[in-house]
Amino acid sequence: MKDLPQDITQMQTSIDNKEYSYVEIVDSYLKRIESLDKNINSFITVCEDDAYKSAKWCDKMYKELGIDAFKKYPLLGVVTSLKDLFSTKGIRTTAGSKVLENHTALYDATVVKSLKEAGSIIIGKTNCDAWAHGASGENSDYGPTKNPYDTKFVPGGSSSGSAASVASDFSMTATGTDTGGSIRQPANFCGVVGLKPSYGAVSRYGIIAMSSSLDSIGHFTNNVSDSEKLFNVTRGTDGFDATVQNISDSVNSKSNKTIGVPKEYFSEGLDAEVKTEILRVINIYEENGYKIKEISLPLTKYAISVYYIIQPGEVSSNLGRFDGIRYGNGRDRFGSEAKRRIMLGTYVLSAGYFDKFYLKAMKVRKRISEDFDNAFTEVDSIIAPVSPTCAFKLGSKSNDPLQMYLSDIYTVSANIAGIPGIAIPSNISSGGLPMGFQLLSKRFSENTLFRTGRDFELFSGYKIPKPKLL
Amino acid sequence: MINIKHLSKLADLALSKEEEKLYLKQLEKVVSFVSHLEEVDTSGITLTNTNNIKNIYAPDEIMPSLPIDEVLFNSQSKYNNLFKVDIVLKNKKL
Numbered sequence: 001m002k003d004l005p006q007d008i009t010q011m012q013t014s015i016d017n018k019e020y021s022y023v024e025i026v027d028s029y030l031k032r033i034e035s036l037d038k039n040i041n042s043f044i045t046v047c048e049d050d051a052y053k054s055a056k057w058c059d060k061m062y063k064e065l066g067i068d069a070f071k072k073y074p075l076l077g078v079v080t081s082l083k084d085l086f087s088t089k090g091i092r093t094t095a096g097s098k099v100l101e102n103h104t105a106l107y108d109a110t111v112v113k114s115l116k117e118a119g120s121i122i123i124g125k126t127n128c129d130a131w132a133h134g135a136s137g138e139n140s141d142y143g144p145t146k147n148p149y150d151t152k153f154v155p156g157g158s159s160s161g162s163a164a165s166v167a168s169d170f171s172m173t174a175t176g177t178d179t180g181g182s183i184r185q186p187a188n189f190c191g192v193v194g195l196k197p198s199y200g201a202v203s204r205y206g207i208i209a210m211s212s213s214l215d216s217i218g219h220f221t222n223n224v225s226d227s228e229k230l231f232n233v234t235r236g237t238d239g240f241d242a243t244v245q246n247i248s249d250s251v252n253s254k255s256n257k258t259i260g261v262p263k264e265y266f267s268e269g270l271d272a273e274v275k276t277e278i279l280r281v282i283n284i285y286e287e288n289g290y291k292i293k294e295i296s297l298p299l300t301k302y303a304i305s306v307y308y309i310i311q312p313g314e315v316s317s318n319l320g321r322f323d324g325i326r327y328g329n330g331r332d333r334f335g336s337e338a339k340r341r342i343m344l345g346t347y348v349l350s351a352g353y354f355d356k357f358y359l360k361a362m363k364v365r366k367r368i369s370e371d372f373d374n375a376f377t378e379v380d381s382i383i384a385p386v387s388p389t390c391a392f393k394l395g396s397k398s399n400d401p402l403q404m405y406l407s408d409i410y411t412v413s414a415n416i417a418g419i420p421g422i423a424i425p426s427n428i429s430s431g432g433l434p435m436g437f438q439l440l441s442k443r444f445s446e447n448t449l450f451r452t453g454r455d456f457e458l459f460s461g462y463k464i465p466k467p468k469l470l
Numbered sequence: 471m472i473n474i475k476h477l478s479k480l481a482d483l484a485l486s487k488e489e490e491k492l493y494l495k496q497l498e499k500v501v502s503f504v505s506h507l508e509e510v511d512t513s514g515i516t517l518t519n520t521n522n523i524k525n526i527y528a529p530d531e532i533m534p535s536l537p538i539d540e541v542l543f544n545s546q547s548k549y550n551n552l553f554k555v556d557i558v559l560k561n562k563k564l
Contacts, residue, residue, distance in 0.1 A: 106540050200521065213521075242526040305504035316481060323482070325553055327544035331483055339483055343493050344500060346481040347472060357504070363512035402499055418521070 004028055004169050008078055008226050011172070012070050015062060015077065022058040022077040022121070026051050029079050029123055033170045036469045040168055041145050042161040044084050045092045046124040051079070054121040061119070073119030075233055081171040083162045084125040085132060086112055087206040095208045096158075097130040098141040098333045099322050109206025110238040111175060111217055118233045123171050126161030130335050131319065132177055132210040134158045135185055135408060138398055139337045146394070147189060148467040149433050153391040156186030159220070163190040166220045167434075168469055173230055174220045179210045180307055181386070181411025183218045184423035184438050188386035191425040191434030191464050192220050193453070195227045197235065198443045199418035201247075205240035211314035214307075214415040224453040227422065231446060249445040259285055259439075259452070260295035260379030265410060271389040277435045278385055281426050281456065285383075288459045295375045295382070299368050300413065306368060307412040308405055309348050309361035316345025340401060369417040372442075381452050382440040385410050386423050390433040414440055422449045424456060425464050434464060472497055 004025070005011035014020060030048060037043055058077040061069045069076055084094050087105035089112075094100045108116070116122065129139035137145040137160025145160035147153040148168040155164045159176030163186035166174050176183040178196035187194025195218040202217040209215060217234065221227045237244045261282060266275060286292050319342055324330035334342070348357035375382060388407055397404050414421040420443070425436040441448040457463075474494045478485045485493065535541075538551055547554045 103544050106536055106543065200523075239528065242528075243521060243523070245523065299510065302507055302510055305507050308500060309504055309507075320482075325545065325547045325555055329546075334483070336489075339485070339489070340493060340496060342481050342483060343474075343477055344497055346477050347497060347501070350477070350480060357501075357507075360507050360512065361504075363515045364507050364510045366515050367510060367512060401496055402503060405500070 007223050008229055011077065016067060022055040023052065025077060026055040026079065026121060029170060036168065037170060039146065039151055039470060040148055040164050041143050042126055042164040042168065042170060043124045044094055044127050044142050047091060047122055051121050051123045058119060058121065074229060075115060076119035078120045078173055079123050079171045080115055080120045081124050081126045081162060081165045081174040082112060082122060083128050083159050083176045085128065085177055085208040086175055088112055088122065088125065091125065093125065095131050096128040096140045096142060099328045101329065103327055107206060110203040110240060111234045112206065114233050126165055126174060128161055129158035131338050132158040132179060132182055133337045133341055135181060135404060136397065138394065139335060141335055144394060147391050148469055149191065152393055153433060154189065154394055156189035156391060158182040159186050162220050163187055163192060166192045166222060167467060169466065173226060176218055176220060177207060178216045178218055179214045180311060180408050180415055184386050184411055184421055187220055187423040188436050189391040189434065192222060193224055193227050194220050194423040195231060196414060196421045197231060197446060198420045200243045200245050201444065202234050203238045203241040203244050205238060209318045211311040212318065213314060214311055216415060224450055224457055228450040247444040249447050251447045251451045255380065257289065258291040258293055258379045260293050260375055260382040262297045262382060262384060263294055264297055264300040265384050269388050270385060273429055274385055274389060274435060277427050278437050281437050282383060284459050293379055295378060297371045297375060299371050302364055303368060303413045303416060304406060304409055306361045306364050306416055307408065309357050310365065312341045312345030313349045313358050316342045316349065365416050368413060372417045372419055376442045380441065381448055384438050384440065386436065386438045390429050390431065390435055419443050420446050420449055422453050424453050426460065428464055
């Protein structure tokens with residue numbers, strides 16, 4: 001078979017032109033995984049039999065319905081990998097942890113069900129930091145995933161395997177979760193598009209919970225249009241997650257053309273090459289008719305603290321259910337990062353400390369949300385770095401947890417405020433690693449992100465090259 | 471200030487002496503860092519739910535449950551179609 005399709009539209013055209021079948025597509029992805037994933041370690045479980053079964057069904061649907069099949073099943077034949085937090089009925093689901101080493105999910109998460117019903121082919125479960133605790137992939141109990149652009153470097157986390165899988169062409173799309181940046185940062189490190197929807201846009205049902213007021217369910221794709229296609233399938237109420245609402249913004253041709261640049265995000269600590277690249281992207285927008293406006297997010301410096309109180313608190317509560325009785329191994333199988341977060345969370349929720357820490361953090365959270373509400377009265381979207389640096393070397397940050405936490409500075413605010421964000425790749429660094437930026441917008445305004453992101457792809461006209469895997 | 475032994479009991483985590491020492495040090499560092507939140511004026515804020523929705527109801531209807539064998543499928547601690555748990559109340563002679 002010739003080269004794998006790079007996006008959904010391209011694949012539909014090629015299928016229609018009878019260049020290949022869905023079974024042949026799955027063949028190609030599986031061959032790549034078999035020969036190349038040993039150096040990347042993006043998969044925990046590969047679902048060969050199910051993938052072939054789905055592919056045969058897709059071929060049958062296209063044969064029966066022709067191009068109407070794409071209307072009925074908008075993701076027909078789209079090969080997707082799932083972060084191993086997503087429950088998949090009858091298939092091992094580990095959360096990247098040895099606690100759930102032999103756990104089989106008893107039902108599909110809503111998102112998994114929606115993707116399947118839209119015709120998507122599930123190819124496997126991807127590696128991640130255990131319980132989504134991490135921003136590098138190094139906290140997985142199944143070995144770290146490597147960055148496909150340079151395997152001495154991290155792919156980012158916690159959705160490390162999902163990002164690497166799309167970057168490596170082991171799948172066309174992949175799902176992830178973003179609680180403090182865990183989609184946007186690995187997308188940025190691996191040179192793919194990563195969407196963090198608004199809190200309450202996509203159901204969290206069936207996805208192993210990390211921090212229930214911060215978890216956002218999203219995905220990785222090769223371009224912005226595919227991101228939108230997946231979002232239209234995964235979004236919406238399902239009767240199981242009471243926090244989901246069916247709200248979206250409308251975008252007309254005259255709107256959404258002012259981008260805010262937060263002055264607090266461009267101080268020291270931001271790598272010079274990353275900064276230069278963001279300024280270059282801003283320039284491209286400005287040259288093509290977008291208005292650029294400096295804005296202020298005054299509580300930026302408190303965001304990490306708000307996040308690292310609320311998140312561990314909620315983590316300690318959510319991981320309380322893993323007692324080795326109804327499922328899983330005992331709590332002695334928790335890794336050190338999980339234990340650390342459980343301990344920190346227990347402390348900030350405990351009697352005598354709850355008011356000072358958790359309650360205070362929730363109040364500052366409200367103030368941070370107000371910062372963004374104010375900003376979005378002046379601008380339609382905000383542009384920001386995703387991470388202070390490009391991907392870093394494996395092992396270079398694992399000794400100081402606080403250092404690792406501080407590098408979440410650009411991502412956590414979106415989770416705190418419940419707003420959507422999209423990470424978009426734009427260039428390759430002097431060291432050969434992907435660089436990019438993120439766009440943030442008002443709650444439930446993903447259409448603004450898609451429109452603004454697609455415009456960049458059009459204006460830039462440059463697609464970063466895929467990594468050469470060995 | 472941080473009572474590691476008390477916390478590990480609350481968290482139901484059995485920690486080694488080395489882990490207790492390490493986590494105490496790391497926790498103290500993080501707690502010290504996050505304490506700067508005291509500087510932020512939050513007077514007058516009572517509502518902490520940023521979700522702005524309330525009273526989402528579902529009808530009180532019985533829906534099908536998972537079959538018992540599936541419910542018990544992943545358990546290593548079961549007996550007679552039931553989950554087996556640690557003893558809660560011990561019978562002590564008065």
